[in-house]
Amino acid sequence: MTESRTAGLLGHTLAGALDGLKAKRFSATELTRAYIQAVEEARALNAFVLETPDKALAQAADADKRYAQGAPRPLDGAPLGVKDLFCTEGVRSTACSNILGNFIPTYESTVTAHLWRDGAVMLGKLNMDEFAMGSSNETSCFGPVINPWRRKGSAKALTPGGSSGGSASAVAADLCLAATATDTGGSIRQPAAFTGTVGVKPTYGRCSRWGVVAFASSLDQAGPIAKTVEDAAILLQSMAGHDPKDSTSLPIKTPDFRAACARSVKGLTIGVPKEYRAPGMPPEIEKLWAQGIAWLQDAGAAIKDISLPHTKYALPCYYIVAPAEASSNLARYDGMRFGHRAQGRDLVETYERSRGEGFGAEVKRRILIGTYVLSAGYYDAYYLRAQKVRTRIAEDFRAAFEDVDAILTPTAPSAAFGLGEKAGDPVQMYLNDIFTVTANLAGLPGISVPSAVDAQGLPLGLQVIGRALDEETLFAVAAALERAAGFSAKPTKWWS
Amino acid sequence: MAIDMIERRGKLIPGATGDWEVIIGLEVHAQVASNAKLFSGASAAYGGDPNAHVSLVDAAMPGMLPVINRFCVEQAIRTGLGLKAKINLLSRFDRKNYFYPDLPAGYQISQYQHPIVGEGEVEVDLDDGGSVPVRIERIHLEQDAGKSIHDMDPDFTFVDLNRAGVALMEIVSKPDLRSSEEAAAYLKKLRAILRALGTCDGNMDEGSLRADVNVSVRRPGGELGTRCEIKNVNSMRYVAMAVEYEARRQIGVIEDGGRIRQETRLFDVKTGETRSMRSKEDAHDYRYFPDPDLLPLVLDPAWVKEIEASLPELPDARKQRLIAEYGLSSYDASVLVADGERTAFFEAVARGRDPKLSVNWVTQDFFGALNKAGLELARSKVDAAKLGGLIDLISDGTISGRIAKDVFERMFETGDAPGDIVAREGLRQVTDLTAIEQVIDAVMAANPDKVAEVREKPKAFGWWVGQVMKASGGKANPNAVNELLRKKLQID
Amino acid sequence: MSVIDKSTVRRVARLARIAVPEEHLEPLAQELSGIMAWIVQLEEVDVAGVEPMTSAVDVSLPLRADNVTDGGDPERVLCNAPRAEDGFFVVPKVVE
Numbered sequence A: 001m002t003e004s005r006t007a008g009l010l011g012h013t014l015a016g017a018l019d020g021l022k023a024k025r026f027s028a029t030e031l032t033r034a035y036i037q038a039v040e041e042a043r044a045l046n047a048f049v050l051e052t053p054d055k056a057l058a059q060a061a062d063a064d065k066r067y068a069q070g071a072p073r074p075l076d077g078a079p080l081g082v083k084d085l086f087c088t089e090g091v092r093s094t095a096c097s098n099i100l101g102n103f104i105p106t107y108e109s110t111v112t113a114h115l116w117r118d119g120a121v122m123l124g125k126l127n128m129d130e131f132a133m134g135s136s137n138e139t140s141c142f143g144p145v146i147n148p149w150r151r152k153g154s155a156k157a158l159t160p161g162g163s164s165g166g167s168a169s170a171v172a173a174d175l176c177l178a179a180t181a182t183d184t185g186g187s188i189r190q191p192a193a194f195t196g197t198v199g200v201k202p203t204y205g206r207c208s209r210w211g212v213v214a215f216a217s218s219l220d221q222a223g224p225i226a227k228t229v230e231d232a233a234i235l236l237q238s239m240a241g242h243d244p245k246d247s248t249s250l251p252i253k254t255p256d257f258r259a260a261c262a263r264s265v266k267g268l269t270i271g272v273p274k275e276y277r278a279p280g281m282p283p284e285i286e287k288l289w290a291q292g293i294a295w296l297q298d299a300g301a302a303i304k305d306i307s308l309p310h311t312k313y314a315l316p317c318y319y320i321v322a323p324a325e326a327s328s329n330l331a332r333y334d335g336m337r338f339g340h341r342a343q344g345r346d347l348v349e350t351y352e353r354s355r356g357e358g359f360g361a362e363v364k365r366r367i368l369i370g371t372y373v374l375s376a377g378y379y380d381a382y383y384l385r386a387q388k389v390r391t392r393i394a395e396d397f398r399a400a401f402e403d404v405d406a407i408l409t410p411t412a413p414s415a416a417f418g419l420g421e422k423a424g425d426p427v428q429m430y431l432n433d434i435f436t437v438t439a440n441l442a443g444l445p446g447i448s449v450p451s452a453v454d455a456q457g458l459p460l461g462l463q464v465i466g467r468a469l470d471e472e473t474l475f476a477v478a479a480a481l482e483r484a485a486g487f488s489a490k491p492t493k494w495w496s
Numbered sequence B: 001m002a003i004d005m006i007e008r009r010g011k012l013i014p015g016a017t018g019d020w021e022v023i024i025g026l027e028v029h030a031q032v033a034s035n036a037k038l039f040s041g042a043s044a045a046y047g048g049d050p051n052a053h054v055s056l057v058d059a060a061m062p063g064m065l066p067v068i069n070r071f072c073v074e075q076a077i078r079t080g081l082g083l084k085a086k087i088n089l090l091s092r093f094d095r096k097n098y099f100y101p102d103l104p105a106g107y108q109i110s111q112y113q114h115p116i117v118g119e120g121e122v123e124v125d126l127d128d129g130g131s132v133p134v135r136i137e138r139i140h141l142e143q144d145a146g147k148s149i150h151d152m153d154p155d156f157t158f159v160d161l162n163r164a165g166v167a168l169m170e171i172v173s174k175p176d177l178r179s180s181e182e183a184a185a186y187l188k189k190l191r192a193i194l195r196a197l198g199t200c201d202g203n204m205d206e207g208s209l210r211a212d213v214n215v216s217v218r219r220p221g222g223e224l225g226t227r228c229e230i231k232n233v234n235s236m237r238y239v240a241m242a243v244e245y246e247a248r249r250q251i252g253v254i255e256d257g258g259r260i261r262q263e264t265r266l267f268d269v270k271t272g273e274t275r276s277m278r279s280k281e282d283a284h285d286y287r288y289f290p291d292p293d294l295l296p297l298v299l300d301p302a303w304v305k306e307i308e309a310s311l312p313e314l315p316d317a318r319k320q321r322l323i324a325e326y327g328l329s330s331y332d333a334s335v336l337v338a339d340g341e342r343t344a345f346f347e348a349v350a351r352g353r354d355p356k357l358s359v360n361w362v363t364q365d366f367f368g369a370l371n372k373a374g375l376e377l378a379r380s381k382v383d384a385a386k387l388g389g390l391i392d393l394i395s396d397g398t399i400s401g402r403i404a405k406d407v408f409e410r411m412f413e414t415g416d417a418p419g420d421i422v423a424r425e426g427l428r429q430v431t432d433l434t435a436i437e438q439v440i441d442a443v444m445a446a447n448p449d450k451v452a453e454v455r456e457k458p459k460a461f462g463w464w465v466g467q468v469m470k471a472s473g474g475k476a477n478p479n480a481v482n483e484l485l486r487k488k489l490q491i492d
Numbered sequence C: 001m002s003v004i005d006k007s008t009v010r011r012v013a014r015l016a017r018i019a020v021p022e023e024h025l026e027p028l029a030q031e032l033s034g035i036m037a038w039i040v041q042l043e044e045v046d047v048a049g050v051e052p053m054t055s056a057v058d059v060s061l062p063l064r065a066d067n068v069t070d071g072g073d074p075e076r077v078l079c080n081a082p083r084a085e086d087g088f089f090v091v092p093k094v095v096e
């Protein structure tokens, strides 16, 4: 295969690649080989923690057979990356934590099972913050992912955001057509914004959580990171769907997301919440937001100023609810039935050492916070109060959605920052999720669309938040923004 | 939590410094008689190879999620209705967090703040024929833990998760019990109700029913003492023994100037003593919170009504009905209602027959024989029709009560019909007066001295009746023998 | 609300079964106190009469049928165990 042919294969969107496969312009095996090579050449990005080329080629061969038979499946032959939070049968799954060690699941998560059912190809497992706890990918036991984007004239390594940093970097650097990711407080949308990709957090309950390592059960949702809004719609179409193995999975049909991308926004009312004007927000983000409003107006949408008064309390609320649930969800990592077991003098010491050694600093910090807020005497003051504040936040949205069809905000308060720049102060790091976390608390769908590059040449994203279960409007608005923004910048390929 | 208790004087325990009263409450764990576990599709059957009845959910593998078993919910509702308790149409599941190798997730899914069943009541029957009401605080659904085996290796514990996740109903009583006897009687009554409802098999050997016993002592009517919880006591006798030991232990500590420490204790069946459980020492901060993997359990009132309409007759109602319908004594009725099968057996026998005669034959002869043979009712060769047939032969004078005992013995052994046995062995009662007269004449001829004696001492008449019956092979009608003997011996 | 001190960190770490070396207790206490100091702004919110939100979906708990559909494969649950013998998980001695 020639250099340029390979580059051509890697340049496709998911939709474009599926068209090319269907038209037999290239085979699934050809496409997969090109991606396997790209992954190997991009190890400097540290996006993949496990490469599965043999599995990928076997899946590609099956896809080619189906194309030859004229009976392809919706994602047949599309090489994808899978966040290491998804359990994959027979393939090591670690949540990027030492405590899972060499854990090899005997089961496949529902979401990834849907992808393989639809013919997709797995290139490997993607790096992430340990147990999805982080906003910069620096808490991974495999070391941080590097953002393919750099500041103009600088070789400083930047974070791709987190926790789905591996997914975002891999998609931005064309190491896969698209990737699965998860979002508990912004872990899909913030890395998408940092890497010039599209990220969707669907309505809570849209994607099954079965087989996805749990961080905070009432907030976790799987979703896609992709190159375009349409690609994200195609991937979510496959990932979503009711799962009787997850009691919180919604028993509803999945609408045609791809078709929704082509809908007009004419006649829609878009809300602009005043509380999302964060103090110290860079003027470029402020400017982009205004631009986004203008784009949607030009496309025929009405704009309405709205108020979501409890916005400022969302992040502290999240930092009670999420650690509390995590402290309990992560109790199963005890070195008894799987994962890392340390030597101890007795049972208690074995527990304490296994968990002390197995978990990284940020995970331990959150387990301790979560244990503290649930402990005797503090439950009412912290956890119960946070759950009530959460109700307030959800009510804010409910009221707003009586007047508007979707809400437009920036995705993150800054562009990608340098590795290590925010490592010293946990709270500064937590503030990355200030615009995204509200959707998780309220269970609403949100999407980040790359909309501009800043003066340093780094991508910035706009976020659209929709009504519960109204991803279709979300895709329509996001597609309108995408068309207006005409974002086509790519990072310079410095890594191979 | 405020202590809600009934003031009622029970049995007092004499101490060195005066009398003491013991206050007891029970938390009974009853295993739901379901096929599958509460939150997973693994089998809930007892036994099995180690870890054979374990799903990925039970082993708390990463990313596994609970989905609740509808049947288990139904059994909790049924049990609540059977205990005349309030059914909560909205309940929730909470996580109880603690670390233990037989608790794979590091938390037990239970119902802490909003249980499925609220307050109810059980009428506990005591041995003296009286009864006491014991109030139920709540019933909630929760998961059982796995089994830790400590004696397979000196340095390691072996863990089998077959029990992990099996559905339990925790039935919590108020502290309304006042003696070891009452505690045991409460458990016995609860078991009878659960078995009648069919919600728990009540098999205590297999751990289907076990009690955590809360015990404290106080001066009669005085301020409540600190309570200790004795975990997992698995028979009525052990409950009584544990209460007895623990009450005396606490009295001893207090009378020696010590204080009772609130703690969890273990009952040692070998020594009959209770001792402190080290493993539970720092487990008291369970950090309960609503399980975010589950949603609120909302019950359709129509479903609850449907379950209520399908309830079988329960022991108390059954007992009242037996007393009213058959004129049984409270004691006989209690013996019958302990078990639905036994009641049904009795009623089949008593249908159209003398109830007093029926209840005696059923409870004394038949149940006695079952006990002696260690046989279950269902496996006996004697069914209700056969036993009823035997009673009919007595009633119509075909055989005497005495002969009936022999016939029953045969029936019990062979399962033959009583009529066949009587015919085959010529046991039919003799009512022919001339035949009886001949026997009497023969006995008189053989015992002239006794003839004189009985005229002096009428008490010797019994001997004559016995001799004549014996000479007739037991077949003579006793009434006829009596009448003819008096005439012939000239006594009145 | 209270600031987290060293002994609180020790107690909480014990509850969470996480070994924390003695010299890390103090720095951790300060770090956690910093986070909690930021979290306490929740006290400003008027939550009188507000129901706590325990789940993000507005449906009732789905119920499954009482059928045995799982289990029967001990190897599947034991294969990742740090130590297993004779079909059992093997763990450090438990003292009851």
Ligand SMILES: [Mg+2]
Pocket: B027, B212
């Ligand atoms: Mg209990």
Ligand SMILES: [Zn+2]
Pocket: B029, B142, B170
């Ligand atoms: Zn219990």
